[in-house]
Amino acid sequence: MIRSHIVGCGAYLPGNPVSNAELARRVDTSDEWIQQRTGITQRYLAADGELTSDLALQAAQRALDHAGMKASDIDLIVLGTATPDETFPATATKVQAGLGMTRGAAFDVQAVCSGFVYGLSVADSMMKNSMAQTALVIGAETFSRILDWNDRTTCVLFGDGAGAVVLQAGQGQGTPADRGVLSNILHSDGRHHDLLYVDGGPSTTQKAGFLRMQGKEVFKHAVTNLADVVGESLAAAGLTTADVDWIVPHQANKRILDGTARKLGMSHEKIVVTVDKHANTSAASIPLALAEAVADGRIKRGQVVLMEAMGGGLTWGASVTRW
Ligand code: ACO
DSSP states (O other): OEEEEEEEEEEEOOSSEEEHHHHTTTSSOOHHHHHHHHOOOEEEOOOTTOOHHHHHHHHHHHHHHHHTOOGGGOOEEEEEOSSOSSSSSOHHHHHHHHHTOOSSEEEEEOOGGGHHHHHHHHHHHHHHTTSOSEEEEEEEEEGGGGOOTTOHHHHTSBOEEEEEEEEEEEEOOSSTTSSEEEEEEEEEOGGGGGGEEESOBTTTTSBOOOEEEOHHHHHHHHHHHHHHHHHHHHHHHTOOGGGOSEEEEOOSOHHHHHHHHHHHTOOGGGBOOOHHHHOBOGGGHHHHHHHHHHHTTOSOTTOEEEEEEEETTTEEEEEEEEO
């Protein structure tokens, strides 16, 4: 059967890091509060005029370089973002043009912080249906543009960035021992819209709007939903938590990562944590963390890597890959 394999990873963080102390000079907050509640120490913010597509293009080029491939090898781009350059066209098509790629298809997926897991699932499904051979799956965001910098309960939590993987179709036996993506599980529940949303958009206010969040409620849903979907994705892959070598979670908050691991009875040492260095970068956070753990040699061939995320919608999902 067809199995899609991650054969390259790339990451891009814009500009210089902005520390909690620097943020505390313009927002009524403190390094101590932010670190204690979230584990975040700094974030990266895109410069004026630096767009989501610019960040995505850098990450995509780095993923291609890592895979030893050229843009002409790619026949699909799926880009997860909640902060597109424009209402339309899709930011993915701007990346396609930026790479000089003229064939195949490029489109965006909107699942907020779950955007990368959703995008990976879409690309994997298209490969399994022989609709694509080699894809770029990208998560890219400029959340700084939709933050209300007068709302200290949200603006300290997010940052800008992009990450990308190259996914290539291969063959497997259809067993848990196969290399490649073994399972994807996606969920959403639109009843929870008001817990995390942006109070604007083309059809409502004709302005981009600002992120609004009920933090405590989101926290509770995150730990429960993530633990459940991890169990589902492992069962679908024919594996258990004992088989997992690395959890690469959406990097929202260190306490959510710890709470989910505790609920699953999994060791903290297996979690790849980068939220401290770039805050919550929404759809970009999983490929940013993947790129780091692959580059520093933690993730090795044959190991089981579990990715999971939850975001506005609510949306959530998990994906199991044997590297
Ligand atoms: N600096 C200083 N004080 C602050 C700040 C801040 N930035 N923000 C809030 N406070 C104050 C509040 O005003 C409140 O003060 P009060 O007690 O005098 O009223 C106090 O800190 C506690 O506020 P809470 O909202 O109760 O803080 P809580 O412990 O719930 O932590 C947080 C807030 C970090 C947002 C937490 O609820 C959380 O992590 N939620 C998950 C949200 C999340 O990560 N969302 C990301 C998107 S979804 C996802 O990616 C999974």
